[in-house]
Amino acid sequence: MTTKEENIRLIFGLKLRQLRMEKNLSLSDVSKASGISISYLNEIEKGKKYPKANKIAQMAKALDVSYDWLVSLQLTQNLSPIAELVKSDLLTNLPLEIFGIELGDLMDLVSNTPSKISAFISTLIELARNYNIGVENFYFSVLRSYQEMHENYFEDLEEIAEQFTQAHPELGQLPIGQAPLRQILAQTYHYEVEEFDFGKYPALKSLRTVLLPGRKPRLLINANLNDTQKRFALGRELGYCFMKIxxxxxxxxxxxxxxxxxxxxxxxxxxxxxxxxxxxxxxxxQIRRFITYRQWREDKLLGIIEMFQSSPEMFAHRLTGIVPKFFGLNQLFFLRFIHQKSSDWFQLDKELHLAGLYNPHGNMLSQHYCRRWVSLNILKDLDVLQNQALGGPELLIQAQRSQYFDSENEFFCISLARPVRPAHQHNHSVTIGFLMNEAFKKQVHFWNDAKIIVRKVGVTCERCGAADCAERVAAPLIYDENKKIEKIQEGLSQLKKDFGV
Structure with missing residues (x-):
């Protein structure tokens, strides 16, 4: 793999900093010996500048090393994990600015305590290898953290969408259909939009869209998608165009x-x-009106979804940003589960947590998610209905109050389940759960509707100590191990007390 110019600067800066510190020299000392300014040396060590050959020769002489050794990309053994990290492009691709961090600050931390940081990075790399966590998993985690930091609401993107609508009066009528979206892509951005049978290419049949770029871009849309999915795909393509991405x-x-x-x-x-x-x-x-009902009305919620002709996922995901911003209810989570039909296989493949990570979350290392959650039960119910009637319903909506076995926390969960398109062997459920605090109870009038099921829940079977649970599908191994450790700690405390320690 070719090392990028920015990575070369980072490695050179690390090497220079390490060498200077090993020789117990200050920047001022190196500056005097090499004739290079302190500020320029500082920029080099932070990976912001790469010196010309004559400057490198001056530094090599001042530090009593060869020119070739200084410009090589090899670091000492204790810094090799850092070099591996730099060469992977992870550091340079990190969106540090999102979190208010400059790359130079990170490099300062690395170079100030290289051995400790190197050991820490080695541990992270080892964990990533053991649990098959790649750079892409890391990127998705960073994006999720970014969304959670902003409570999944972005004013600039909201305004851009409104500017686009104002520029195209044909989009003023809800729900927005495919026709005006296709027309704008064709007339304004010179696209050819074509419904395509990806079945001719078996490896591509699960794709929803493919863009063939060029002077006249061609957007191929999977012909098996439903109207909602096609409109979302068209809207996303217009987003790329309008924002000039x-x-x-x-x-x-x-x-x-x-x-x-x-x-x-x-x-x-x-x-x-x-x-x-x-x-x-x-x-x-619409939501302001909906939460004033004294009883849970799934038909009214369905009416709102149909008003926008939205998919359950797009609607629920939209709520995760709108509700915190306009209703102040920011203690919530969003989960998307996928279920293989006629099986007991469930996978959590999308999540947002504005209420902490106490709720089910991904990478549970093959643990079994609690079968008492509405997210899973609604998928079971949909599966049964599909087996009873050809096709089954296109959308199922359920609500549940979920109370944790070992906590006072209670969440009001709304779950929506549907078949997956264009694939047909799986179903999806999306769930948005709100912490039932005083703010929630004050605004949502149907929170205590007697018709809503109230269930005690855990996170996974392995972490749950619920006795005689009919839904349990795995032994509480992690729970038992934690309890064992607690008893040992209690025993040690009693031992010290008995011996007056």
Missing amino acids: QQRAYTSSWIKIESFEQLLNNFKASYFSGALLIPRQAIVS
């Missing part, structure tokens, strides 16, 4: 993530599409 993926599903910027841009275009198809003012007014 160049660094992007050309398929709807990720084949390979080239950089975090590419992933972030996909999120921006998708957010634009959601804000375009479900305008914030319209959904706020």
Whole structure:
């Protein structure tokens, strides 16, 4: 792999800093010996500058090393994990600015305590290898953290979507249909939009869209998608165009993530599409009316979804940003589970947590998610209905109050389940759960509707100590181990007390 210029600067800076510290020299000492200014040396050590050959020769002489050794990309053994990290492009692709961090600050931390940081990085690399966590997993985690930091609401993207709508009066009528979206792509951005049978290419049949770039871009849309999915795909493509995004993926599903910027841009275009198809003012007014009902009305919720002709996922995801911003209810989570039909296999493949990670979350290392959650039960119910009647319902909606066995926390969960398109062997459920605090109970009038099921829940079977649980599918191994450790600690405390320690 070719080492990028920025990575070469970082490695050179690390090497210079390490060598200087090993010789117990200050920047001022090296400056006097080499004739290079302190400020320039500081820029080099931070990886911001790469010196010319004559400057490198001056530094090599001042530090009593060879020119060739100084310019080589080899670091000492204790810094080799850091070199591996730098060469992987992870550092240079990290969106540090999102978190208010400069790369130089990170490099300062690395170079100030190289041995400790190197050991820490070695541990992270080992964990990543053991649990098959790649750079792409890391990027998705960073994006999720970015969304959670902003409570999944982005004012700039909301305004851009509104500007686009204002520029195209034909989009003023809800729900927005495919026709005006296709027309804008064709007339304004010179696209050819074509419904395509990906079945001719078996490896591609799960893709929703493929863009063939060129002077006249061609957007191929999977003919098996439903109307809602096609409108979302068109809206996302318009987002790419209107925001003039160049660094992007050309398929709807990720084949390979080239950089975090590419992933972030996909999120921006998708957010634009959601804000375009479900305008914030319209959904706020609908939700404000909905939460005043004294009884849980899933038919009314279904009516709102149908008003926008939205998919369950787009609607629930939109709520995760709208509700905290306009209703102040920011203690919530979003989960998407996938279920293989006629099986007991469930996978959590998308999540957001604005209420901490106490709720089910990904990478549970093959643990079994609690079968008492509405997210899983609604999928079981949908599976049964599909087996009873050809096809079954297109959308199922359920609500549940979930109380944790070992906590006072209670969440009001709304779950929506549907078949997966264009694939047919799986179903999806999306769940949005709100912490039932006083703010929630004050605003949501149907919170104590007697018709809503109240269930005690855990996170996973392995972590749950519930006795005689009919839904348990795995032994409480982690729970038992934690209890064993607690008893040992209690015993040690009693031992010390008895001996007056």
